[in-house]
Amino acid sequence: MTEVPAKQPGIISGMMERGDLFSTACPSRAVLRHITSQWGVLVLVALLSGTHRFSELRRKVSGVSERMLAQTLQWLENDALVNRKSFPVVPPHVEYSLTPLGVEAARHVEALADWVEASLPRILEKQAA
Numbered sequence: 001m002t003e004v005p006a007k008q009p010g011i012i013s014g015m016m017e018r019g020d021l022f023s024t025a026c027p028s029r030a031v032l033r034h035i036t037s038q039w040g041v042l043v044l045v046a047l048l049s050g051t052h053r054f055s056e057l058r059r060k061v062s063g064v065s066e067r068m069l070a071q072t073l074q075w076l077e078n079d080a081l082v083n084r085k086s087f088p089v090v091p092p093h094v095e096y097s098l099t100p101l102g103v104e105a106a107r108h109v110e111a112l113a114d115w116v117e118a119s120l121p122r123i124l125e126k127q128a129a
Helices: 011-015 028-036 038-047 054-060 066-078 100-128
Strands: 082-087 093-098
Touching: 028 038, 028 066, 028 100, 038 054, 038 066, 038 093, 038 100, 054 066, 054 093, 066 082, 093 100
Parallel strands: none
Antiparallel strands: 082 093
């Protein structure tokens, strides 16, 4: 009887079971930077309400430039947190939505954003003191 070799783990899963934010070489640092950037947080929270076109996101996330919004969406798409769906029409029609992983991340940053908003009076009081 021949022995069946044990299943080899995938390249990625074999390298790392979990990220290590304290390691300079860990790719989790880049993902964390994308998610917790000023625009990353706001885009993720905005997309929790559903699918949006680029122009809708730009209006909703007040103050973000077109360039910064495009870059943030690209980072989040590359991190598998945002879906980009392009429709073959003129003028171009592109929609953005959260992936299941993106919903999970967005809920976490939404909790942090809610805490900041709720704690703002105390924060401002301490800053003024």
